[in-house]
Amino acid sequence: GAGVSQSPSNKVTEKGKDVELRCDPISGHTALYWYRQSLGQGLEFLIYFQGNSAPDKSGLPSDRFSAERTGGSVSTLTIQRTQQEDSAVYLCASSTSGGGPIPTQYFGPGTRLTVL
Amino acid sequence: AQTVTQSQPEMSVQEAETVTLSCTYDTSENNYYLFWYKQPPSRQMILVIRQEAYKQQNATENRFSVNFQKAAKSFSLKISDSQLGDTAMYFCAFMRDTGTASKLTFGTGTRLQVTL
Numbered sequence A: 001g002a003g004v005s006q007s008p009s010n011k012v013t014e015k016g017k018d019v020e021l022r023c024d025p026i027s028g029h030t031a032l033y034w035y036r037q038s039l040g041q042g043l044e045f046l047i048y049f050q051g052n053s054a055p056d057k058s059g060l061p062s063d064r065f066s067a068e069r070t071g072g073s074v075s076t077l078t079i080q081r082t083q084q085e086d087s088a089v090y091l092c093a094s095s096t097s098g099g100g101p102i103p104t105q106y107f108g109p110g111t112r113l114t115v116l
Numbered sequence B: 001a002q003t004v005t006q007s008q009p010e011m012s013v014q015e016a017e018t019v020t021l022s023c024t025y026d027t028s029e030n031n032y033y034l035f036w037y038k039q040p041p042s043r044q045m046i047l048v049i050r051q052e053a054y055k056q057q058n059a060t061e062n063r064f065s066v067n068f069q070k071a072a073k074s075f076s077l078k079i080s081d082s083q084l085g086d087t088a089m090y091f092c093a094f095m096r097d098t099g100t101a102s103k104l105t106f107g108t109g110t111r112l113q114v115t116l
Helices: none
Strands: A005-007 A010-013 A019-024 A031-038 A042-050 A065-069 A075-079 A088-095 A111-115 B003-005 B010-014 B019-021 B024-026 B032-039 B046-052 B064-069 B074-079 B088-096 B110-115
Touching (some): A031 A075, A042 A075, A075 A088, B003 B088, B010 B019, B024 B074
Parallel strands (some): A010 A111
Antiparallel strands (some): A005 A019, A088 A111, B032 B088, B088 B110
């Protein structure tokens, strides 16, 4: 079946602009995660959504970052007033909920964000 | 908080040889999952192998196997009969078993180069 998809693949923006990154999870997966991969920080957790529960936002680095998940499926990560330190690859993953088989996370191809 | 340590930033192995990548972690949890992901230059994170902490038997997937030592908090990956396509970054990751979805905590990665 189809895997996790992300768009755009690459995004170049100017400092101070807002950007939106999209993630389409594997059909039937109720959990969705965002991670950031940068040279200086490695792979960092940002936020995850689990069904209808309140999202775990504990990894968001500042209030310029927000995410939503509409209809329990597609998610959008929004970065407002982008800064150069936001330049990174943003990875999305999805999984089942757990309570049964290992809730393995499957990743999308990522969005490379470059802030000039 | 959990931490994952990969002490080998880079490794090299000749084709058809065997290589072992090390991973240690720190946690106070008793139930958790461990994963190895590979990330080739294409940027796609691909699941290699996974292990449930309550299982003493080491997981195997074709040429890939792990040596899971729970008391030592060690989770090394052995790649047998290395192939050129195994060239990638390898990340060790930890996930708490909360009964639902949970975030991954990653190590800093090991860059593996398979040579002729």
